[in-house]
Amino acid sequence: MTEQTPHTANDAVSSAAPRPLVVAVAGNPNVGKSTLINAIAGTRLQVGNWPGVTVEKKEALFEHNGRKIRLVDLPGTYSLSPYTQEEIIARDYLVKLRPDLIVNVVDATNLERNLYLTVQLMELGIPVVMALNIYDEAEAKGYRFNLHGIETMLGVGVVPTSATRRSGLTELLDKVLETAAQPADHAPRILNYGDDVETAVALLGDTLRREHPALFALYPERWLLLRLMEGDERLRQEINLAQDALPEEIFHHLRRGHGEDLEALMADARYSQAAGLAREVLFKKEERRVEMTERIDRVVLNRFLGIPIFLAAMWLVFKLTFDLSKPFGDWINDMAGGPFKHWTTVLLGLVGAPDWTVSLATEGVISGVGFVLVFVPVIFMMMFFITFLEGSGYMARAAFVMDRAMHAMGLHGKSFIPLLLGFGCNVPGIYATRTLENPRDKVLTALLIPLMSCGARLPVYVLFVGAFFPNNPGTVIWSLYVLGIALAIVMGVFFKRTLFRGEAPMFIMELPPYRMPSFTSLCLHTWEKGKHFLIKAGTYILAVSIFVWFLLNLPWGVEHKKDSYLGQAGQVMAPVLSPLGFGTWQAASSLITGVIAKEIVVGTMGEIYAPKKGEQKKPEASFGEDLQEIAVSFGKAVKESASNVVSTFGVSSLAADEKEDRGPLKATIQQTFTPLSAYAFMVFVLLYMPCVVVAIAMRQEFGSWKWFGVAFAYQSALAWGMAMIVYQGGQLLGWGV
Amino acid sequence: MQMMPLGLMGPGERGEIVEVGQGTPECGGCRCKEERKPGDVRVEDMGLRVGKQVEMLNNSSNLVLLKVDESRIAIDRGVAMKIKIRR
Ligand SMILES: Nc1nc2c(ncn2[C@@H]2O[C@H](COP(=O)(O)OP(=O)(O)OP(=O)(O)O)[C@@H](O)[C@H]2O)c(=O)[nH]1
Ligand SMILES: [Mg+2]
Numbered sequence: 001m002t003e004q005t006p007h008t009a010n011d012a013v014s015s016a017a018p019r020p021l022v023v024a025v026a027g028n029p030n031v032g033k034s035t036l037i038n039a040i041a042g043t044r045l046q047v048g049n050w051p052g053v054t055v056e057k058k059e060a061l062f063e064h065n066g067r068k069i070r071l072v073d074l075p076g077t078y079s080l081s082p083y084t085q086e087e088i089i090a091r092d093y094l095v096k097l098r099p100d101l102i103v104n105v106v107d108a109t110n111l112e113r114n115l116y117l118t119v120q121l122m123e124l125g126i127p128v129v130m131a132l133n134i135y136d137e138a139e140a141k142g143y144r145f146n147l148h149g150i151e152t153m154l155g156v157g158v159v160p161t162s163a164t165r166r167s168g169l170t171e172l173l174d175k176v177l178e179t180a181a182q183p184a185d186h187a188p189r190i191l192n193y194g195d196d197v198e199t200a201v202a203l204l205g206d207t208l209r210r211e212h213p214a215l216f217a218l219y220p221e222r223w224l225l226l227r228l229m230e231g232d233e234r235l236r237q238e239i240n241l242a243q244d245a246l247p248e249e250i251f252h253h254l255r256r257g258h259g260e261d262l263e264a265l266m267a268d269a270r271y272s273q274a275a276g277l278a279r280e281v282l283f284k285k286e287e288r289r290v291e292m293t294e295r296i297d298r299v300v301l302n303r304f305l306g307i308p309i310f311l312a313a314m315w316l317v318f319k320l321t322f323d324l325s326k327p328f329g330d331w332i333n334d335m336a337g338g339p340f341k342h343w344t345t346v347l348l349g350l351v352g353a354p355d356w357t358v359s360l361a362t363e364g365v366i367s368g369v370g371f372v373l374v375f376v377p378v379i380f381m382m383m384f385f386i387t388f389l390e391g392s393g394y395m396a397r398a399a400f401v402m403d404r405a406m407h408a409m410g411l412h413g414k415s416f417i418p419l420l421l422g423f424g425c426n427v428p429g430i431y432a433t434r435t436l437e438n439p440r441d442k443v444l445t446a447l448l449i450p451l452m453s454c455g456a457r458l459p460v461y462v463l464f465v466g467a468f469f470p471n472n473p474g475t476v477i478w479s480l481y482v483l484g485i486a487l488a489i490v491m492g493v494f495f496k497r498t499l500f501r502g503e504a505p506m507f508i509m510e511l512p513p514y515r516m517p518s519f520t521s522l523c524l525h526t527w528e529k530g531k532h533f534l535i536k537a538g539t540y541i542l543a544v545s546i547f548v549w550f551l552l553n554l555p556w557g558v559e560h561k562k563d564s565y566l567g568q569a570g571q572v573m574a575p576v577l578s579p580l581g582f583g584t585w586q587a588a589s590s591l592i593t594g595v596i597a598k599e600i601v602v603g604t605m606g607e608i609y610a611p612k613k614g615e616q617k618k619p620e621a622s623f624g625e626d627l628q629e630i631a632v633s634f635g636k637a638v639k640e641s642a643s644n645v646v647s648t649f650g651v652s653s654l655a656a657d658e659k660e661d662r663g664p665l666k667a668t669i670q671q672t673f674t675p676l677s678a679y680a681f682m683v684f685v686l687l688y689m690p691c692v693v694v695a696i697a698m699r700q701e702f703g704s705w706k707w708f709g710v711a712f713a714y715q716s717a718l719a720w721g722m723a724m725i726v727y728q729g730g731q732l733l734g735w736g737v
Numbered sequence: 738m739q740m741m742p743l744g745l746m747g748p749g750e751r752g753e754i755v756e757v758g759q760g761t762p763e764c765g766g767c768r769c770k771e772e773r774k775p776g777d778v779r780v781e782d783m784g785l786r787v788g789k790q791v792e793m794l795n796n797s798s799n800l801v802l803l804k805v806d807e808s809r810i811a812i813d814r815g816v817a818m819k820i821k822i823r824r
Contacts, residue, residue, distance in 0.1 A: 403800050
């Protein structure tokens with residue numbers, strides 16, 4: 001992220017080589033700011049139907065009518081007071097970096113509350129253009145707006161928009177350019193706070209002008225005065241003003257007339273401005289019908305049904321993910337193991353490459369990366385459903401429903417959202433802890449996020465579940481996710497009693513209306529989430545696969561992989577793991593490499609168990625025949641996936657018959673693990689230390705390695721303990737066959 | 738005229754807010770300036786203000802769900818008990 005240097009609004013028009021027009025996009029949470037920027041500039045900023053998706057400012061550069069415009073997406077805020085991290089980010093940007101213009105995105109279905117922020121934005125002395133967004137929903141509700149009335153009363157341009165339908169965008173940009181061309185003519189109206197306040201503001205202005213004239217060059221004048229009136233501590237410290245530097249008689253007079261709390265007095269004044277305006281310009285029919293959202297909420301938030309519904313929804317997600325993606329995974333597996341390996345060998349043979357490079361390419365790269373790629377369909381399918389949950393509005397309900405359980409661990413329901421995001425990938429989950437107001441909550445939540453089973457752990461489950469639990473794969477995987485959640489609760493309670501004593505702060509959260517995400521936006525955001533797994537497979541995992549190959553083949557010329565460096569390391573580790581049921585050097589070695597990224601566990605297994613060259617002779621096929629087979633089997637995969645959906649809902653059981661096992665990996669695993677030790681292994685992979693990227697994210701968010709250290713320590717202990725309980729307990733119960 | 742804490746309204750009931758207290762119990766539910774720390778969100782900023790009509794949507798757990806204007810706002814019962822309404 002690049003920081004711009006501060007500049008003033010008027011050099012925008014005067015400079016000869018025009019620099020981009022800097023436009024800040026500000027507004028309440030969940031009003032469609034990011035959606036609007038995506039629609040205008042073709043960016044792919046994260047969008048979701050709950051408040052607090054954008055936690056950091058993001059930028060987009062594009063051109064309209066030959067003018068370069070830089071849009072800055074700010075976190076959503078309800079006001080510009082300095083109490084939450086989002087408010088501070090938005091406010092510091094607006095006040096210190098002074099954009100040329102503010103586009104205030106307003107939710108047309110909720111005008112009054114949104115106008116409260118508008119009134120504050122207008123005080124910054126920066127031209128404002130209002131995007132009256134979600135106009136489609138407002139129209140559907142039968143709302144009508146007096147747009148001209150808003151424009152004249154506020155002195156800001158107003159354009160109705162619908163970001164999801166891409167309507168009103170050109171008009172908005174035209175208005176932005178028109179306003180930016182003549183900023184002086186488009187100064188927002190100065191709203192009156194009433195005689196008492198205004199007199200005090202004038203007095204305060206005189207004093208400051210006399211004693212601290214430099215301040216007015218740094219801050220917008222009216223904003224500065226109003227904030228100081230409100231007793232803004234943060235601002236006062238920022239400008240190094242002693243508490244008693246402001247003449248007390250100004251405030252004294254006000255306090256006598258209006259009570260002690262000037263902040264509340266000013267807020268009330270602003271609010272009545274907003275309310276009055278909304279009354280003037282918005283016409284709605286006075287009928288109160290029960291909306292769809294409320295009908296759904298009655299069921300979904302029901303005291304008894306809430307949690308079961310949440311668990312059932314998650315179960316369905318895993319079941320669908322697994323059933324839909326499996327045929328495609330199998331297809332990639334066949335391709336990588338069959339034609340692809342074959343033709344690589346042939347090609348390398350043709351150019352006369354030495355034998356060891358053939359082995360590196362087939363056993364190292366193709367087995368290592370290929371085995372990870374096999375799981376790309378699963379990961380994408382999972383991301384698709386997570387994106388759906390995010391876009392529908394259910395995310396915020398999950399937070400509501402889980403609030404009680406979260407209280408047990410000294411957190412409140414809002415912390416549940418970062419945890420849920422962790423299912424996609426732990427890293428964005430860690431960053432999402434920023435929406436929590438309190439530092440203690442942030443750290444505690446971040447410590448629990450690694451227990452949420454991320455997409456990278458799926459490959460391991462899929463491999464083992466495919467080998468041992470082919471009849472109910474979705475349920476077994478779901479049980480691992482639920483185990484992660486349950487342990488998060490237990491650990492939360494533990495931390496609350498030890499490291500983080502104290503009460504959860506109060507909970508306030510807005511629940512958005514349910515919305516049907518559009519298919520295109522679902523696909524787009526699924527791709528955004530999933531693509532980094534692909535990139536990872538192409539870079540990081542490729543490199544690690546090659547490295548692992550060397551570790552498996554050094555010292556040069558080792559007979560058995562067991563005696564290679566990696567094998568030796570695995571042998572050292574193995575005894576530690578034997579109480580858990582998988583004390584083999586192969587399992588240990590895979591787990592060692594999996595620290596870098598959990599997918600690598602399967603990549604390494606693929607390399608370890610790769611058949612020696614020549615073991616897997618296939619009848620020679622011509623290149624043409626191979627191509628044909630690739631296409632035909634892909635068609636089969638599509639069909640199978642479709643019929644799996646049908647059988648998911650119990651209508652038929654077309655795809656029930658298991659195919660013969662082709663992958664040598666699956667077969668070998670079946671020999672070295674039992675169902676019980678396989679489950680223990682999956683539990684271990686779920687829990688053992690967070691990957692390197694999560695470590696870096698934690699370090700970034702909390703400024704030291706301390707909390708990562710805590711996570712590392714408790715997770716290692718937990719992983720070992722839980723896997724042991726599963727394995728030993730299972731054996732006692734006689735499941736160890 | 739009957740005043741009661743918002744947190745005691747039953748589902749489907751409506752009322753008008755007459756008082757919003759956000760302070761801690763020790764300072765008697767008033768709005769003590771000193772009590773406000775970074776991290777405290779103001780229910781008022783989200784539209785729960787004196788004079789507003791509210792409807793209780795869900796009051797069956799430690800969170801209550803309210804409808805104010807067009808937004809649904811969840812707050813914990815502790816906060817809800819400090820808001821007084823008139824039916
Ligand atoms: N019907 C309708 N829905 C919209 C419109 N614009 C945005 N949405 C939906 O509103 C939700 C919120 O959109 P975001 O772009 O994430 O909102 P945001 O303002 O960036 O939110 P924060 O980052 O949390 O502050 C998403 O579900 C969008 O699909 C619109 O014009 N009409
Ligand atoms: Mg956003």
